[in-house]
Amino acid sequence: xxxxxxxxxxxATARVMGPLYLVLLVLSLCANxxxxxxxxxxxxxxxxxxxxxxxxxxxxxxxVCIITLVLMINRFRTNLLGDEGxxxxxxxxxxxxxxxxxxxxxxxxxxxxxxxxxxxxxxxVFHVEYxxxxxxxxxxxxxxITAYYAVNGTMMxxxxxxxxxxxxxxxxxxxxxxxxIGHSFANHKTLLSVAFYVLFLVVLQVCGLTSAFxxxxxxHIAGAAAIHAFMGxxxxxxxVTGAIFYVITxxxxxxxxxxx
Amino acid sequence: xxxxxxxxxxxxxxxxxxxxxxxxxxxxVFPEREAAAGGSPILECRDLSKSFxxxxxxxxxxxxxxxxxIVGLLGPNGSGxxxxxxxxxxxxxxxxxxxxxxxxxxxxxxxxxVSYLPDRTCLPTWMTAVQLLDFYQDFYxxxxxxxxxxxxxxxxxxxxxxxxQMSKGTREKVQxxxxxxxAARLYLxxxxxxxxxxxxxxxxxxxxxxxxxxxxxxxxxTHLIADVEKVLDDVIFINQGQLVLQSSxxxxxxxxxxxxxxxxxxxxxx
Amino acid sequence: xxxxxxxxxxxxxxxxxxxxLGIVSGAFPSGERLPSVRDLAMEAEVNPNTMQRAxxxxxxxxxxxxxxxxxxxxxxxxxxxxxxxxxxxxxHIQSFLTAMTRLGxxxxxxxxxxxQEAAGGEGxxxxxx
Numbered sequence: 001x002x003x004x005x006x007x008x009x010x011x012a013t014a015r016v017m018g019p020l021y022l023v024l025l026v027l028s029l030c031a032n033x034x035x036x037x038x039x040x041x042x043x044x045x046x047x048x049x050x051x052x053x054x055x056x057x058x059x060x061x062x063x064v065c066i067i068t069l070v071l072m073i074n075r076f077r078t079n080l081l082g083d084e085g086x087x088x089x090x091x092x093x094x095x096x097x098x099x100x101x102x103x104x105x106x107x108x109x110x111x112x113x114x115x116x117x118x119x120x121x122x123x124x125v126f127h128v129e130y131x132x133x134x135x136x137x138x139x140x141x142x143x144x145i146t147a148y149y150a151v152n153g154t155m156m157x158x159x160x161x162x163x164x165x166x167x168x169x170x171x172x173x174x175x176x177x178x179x180x181i182g183h184s185f186a187n188h189k190t191l192l193s194v195a196f197y198v199l200f201l202v203v204l205q206v207c208g209l210t211s212a213f214x215x216x217x218x219x220h221i222a223g224a225a226a227i228h229a230f231m232g233x234x235x236x237x238x239x240v241t242g243a244i245f246y247v248i249t250x251x252x253x254x255x256x257x258x259x260x
Numbered sequence: 261x262x263x264x265x266x267x268x269x270x271x272x273x274x275x276x277x278x279x280x281x282x283x284x285x286x287x288x289v290f291p292e293r294e295a296a297a298g299g300s301p302i303l304e305c306r307d308l309s310k311s312f313x314x315x316x317x318x319x320x321x322x323x324x325x326x327x328x329x330i331v332g333l334l335g336p337n338g339s340g341x342x343x344x345x346x347x348x349x350x351x352x353x354x355x356x357x358x359x360x361x362x363x364x365x366x367x368x369x370x371x372x373x374v375s376y377l378p379d380r381t382c383l384p385t386w387m388t389a390v391q392l393l394d395f396y397q398d399f400y401x402x403x404x405x406x407x408x409x410x411x412x413x414x415x416x417x418x419x420x421x422x423x424x425q426m427s428k429g430t431r432e433k434v435q436x437x438x439x440x441x442x443a444a445r446l447y448l449x450x451x452x453x454x455x456x457x458x459x460x461x462x463x464x465x466x467x468x469x470x471x472x473x474x475x476x477x478x479x480x481x482t483h484l485i486a487d488v489e490k491v492l493d494d495v496i497f498i499n500q501g502q503l504v505l506q507s508s509x510x511x512x513x514x515x516x517x518x519x520x521x522x523x524x525x526x527x528x529x530x
Numbered sequence: 531x532x533x534x535x536x537x538x539x540x541x542x543x544x545x546x547x548x549x550x551l552g553i554v555s556g557a558f559p560s561g562e563r564l565p566s567v568r569d570l571a572m573e574a575e576v577n578p579n580t581m582q583r584a585x586x587x588x589x590x591x592x593x594x595x596x597x598x599x600x601x602x603x604x605x606x607x608x609x610x611x612x613x614x615x616x617x618x619x620x621x622h623i624q625s626f627l628t629a630m631t632r633l634g635x636x637x638x639x640x641x642x643x644x645x646q647e648a649a650g651g652e653g654x655x656x657x658x659x
Binding site: 001084086089093 | 349350351352353368369371372374376378380381382383384386391395398399400
C-alpha cells in the first residue's frame with residue numbers, strides 16, 4: 001500500500017517538478033552560452049541579452065528552491081486536508097502510511113532540487129578548465145580534511161547527508177503538524193496553522209538555546225571524534241524533534257480529522 | 261412477519277444470483293445464503309454518540325443494516341446523516357458507543373469493503389479519466405475497471421479528458437461511476453441526487469438498481485424521498501442526532517397507508 | 531409496459547397488479563420467458579427485492595412459474611389467464627359502479643349510458659376523416 005501511495009504521490013508531484021527542472025536545465029545551458037558571450041564583449045545588445053539570461057537563470061534557481069518547499073507543503077494541505085482527503089482517507093491505507101508517503105516524497109524532491117541546483121551551477125560554468133579545476137579543488141579539500149582531522153572524509157560527508165535528510169524530514173513534519181492542528185478547527189484554519197507553526201519555531205528556539213547554555217559537559221574527546229559526536233547528537237536531536245512532530249501529525253489526523 | 265418476509269426473500273435472492281448468468285445452467289444451491297440473510301449485519305451501531313465540542317451530532321444511535329438491502333437514511337439537513345456516514349468510514353471516531361462494519365471497527369481492512377460517495381466532488385482535478393481509473397484499480401482490488409469504462413463511454417465521457425475540463429454534472433457522474441464500479445460490501449452514498457438534474461437523478465438510481473448485489477448493502481442518505489422511495493427496501497428516519505424510525509417501505513405503506521414521503525412530511529413537520 | 535405507482539399501497543402489491551395486467555393484456559405473452567428480476571426492476575425503476583417479492587407472489591398465485599435453470603415463465607394455462615382477466619375486469623366494473631351510484635344513477639340508467647357512450651365512441655371513430 002505504501003508503494004502505491006508513493007507511486008501516486010510521485011506521479012502527482014512530478015507534473016510540476018519535471019517541467020521545472022527542464023526549464024532550469026534549459027536556462028543553465030543558456031547561461032553557459034551567455035557567460036561565454038560576455039567574455040567576448042562584442043556588442044552592447046548581446047551584453048544586455050547575456051545579462052538578462054543570467055538574471056533569469058538566477059531567478060530560476062531561486063524559483064526551484066522556493067517552489068519545491070511550497071509545493072511539498074501545499075501538497076499535504078490540498079491532498080489530505082482538503083476535499084481530496086475524502087478520497088485519500090477512505091483508501092485502505094493507514095494514517096501512518098499516508099504521512100510517510102508525503103514525507104518520503106518531500107525529502108526526495110528536496111534532495112533532487114539540491115542536486116538540480118548544483119548541476120545547474122556546474123552546467124553554467126562548464127568551461128573545460130573550470131571543471132578540471134573544480135575536481136582538483138574538491139580532491140584537495142577531501143585530503144585536507146582527512147589529514148587535519150585524521151578521519152575518513154567520506155564518513156563525514158555521509159553524516160552530513162544523513163543530517164540534511166533528517167533535518168529536511170523534521171522541517172516537513174513541523175509544517176505537517178502545524179497544518180494538522182490548524183485544520184482541526186472549524187474556522188480560520190490557515191491562520192491557526194501559521195500560528196501553530198510560529199509557536200513550534202519559538203518552542204524549538206527556546207529548547208535549542210536552553211540546551212546550548214546548559215551544555216557544560218566535557219566529553220574528553222577531541223578532534224575528529226568530537227566532530228563525529230557532534231554530528232551524531234545533531235542527527236539524534238533532529239530525529240527526536242521529527243518524531244515528536246510525527247506523533248502530533250498522525251494523532252491529529254486519526255482523532256481530529258475535520259474535512260469540511 | 262418479518263421472519264417470513266426474510267425467508268421469502270432468501271429463496272428469491274438465491275434465484276437472483278442464479279439468473280446473473282444469462283445462459284440456462286444448473287444453478288448451485290446456496291445454503292449459507294439462507295443463514296447469512298438472517299445473520300450478521302454489514303453495518304451496526306450500538307449506542308453510538310458523537311459530539312463536536314458540546315453539541316451532540318449523534319445521540320445514542322442503535323441500528324443495523326443487513327446485506328442485500330437498499331436503505332434510505334432520511335432526515336432534514338443537519339440531522340446527523342453525514343456524521344453517521346463519516347463514522348462508518350473512519351473519517352470520525354465515536355465519542356461513545358460502537359460502530360461496526362461487518363463486525364469490526366472501521367479500519368484499514370474495513371475500508372476495502374466500503375465504497376463511499378461524498379456529498380461533493382472530491383476528485384483531483386488534474387487527473388484524466390484514464391488516470392482516475394488507474395488510481396482506483398491500483399488501490400482497490402474489487403474495482404471493476406471494465407464496468408467503469410463501459411459506463412463512462414455510455415455517457416460519452418472521453419477517457420483522456422481531465423476532471424478540470426468536465427462540467428459539474430459530468431464530474432459527479434464520474435465520481436458515482438467510480439464508486440459503483442467497486443464490488444464492495446457496503447455502499448455509502450451521501451446525498452447522491454441532491455444537486456443534479458432529473459435525468460441525472462434517474463441515471464443514478466438506475467445505476468444503483470443495476471449494480472444490486474444480494475451480498476452488499478447500499479445506504480443512501482438524502483432528503484429527497486419521493487424520488488428514491490421505490491428503490492429503497494428500508495428507511496431510517498433520523499432527526500437532531502436521534503433515531504426516530506427504522507422500518508421497511510412496505511411496512512410503512514401497509515400499516516400507515518401512506519408513502520414514506522408523506523410520512524416524512526408528517527414526522528418532520530415544521 | 532408503462533409502470534405507474536401511487537403513494538398508498540405497498541409497491542410490491544402494485545407491481546403484482548401491473549404485471550398481472552401485462553400478462554392479461556399480452557405484454558408478457560403466455561408461455562414466454564419473463565425478463566430477469568434485475569431487468570424488470572431496472573425497467574420499473576424499483577428495488578430488485580421488491581420486484582422479487584412481487585414475482586414470488588405471482589408464482590404463488592400460479593400465473594408465473596420458475597424453472598431454476600432457465601428463469602421465470604408466464605403460465606401456459608390460458609384458462610388461468612382468462613380468470614385473472616375476468617377478476618381484473620370485475621374490479622374495474624365494481625369501482626365504476628360504485629362511482630356511478632355515488633353520482634346518483636340507477637342500474638338501468640347506467641346500462642343505457644354505457645350503450646350510448648360505446649355507440650357514440652364508434653360513431654366518432656367512423657366520423658373522423
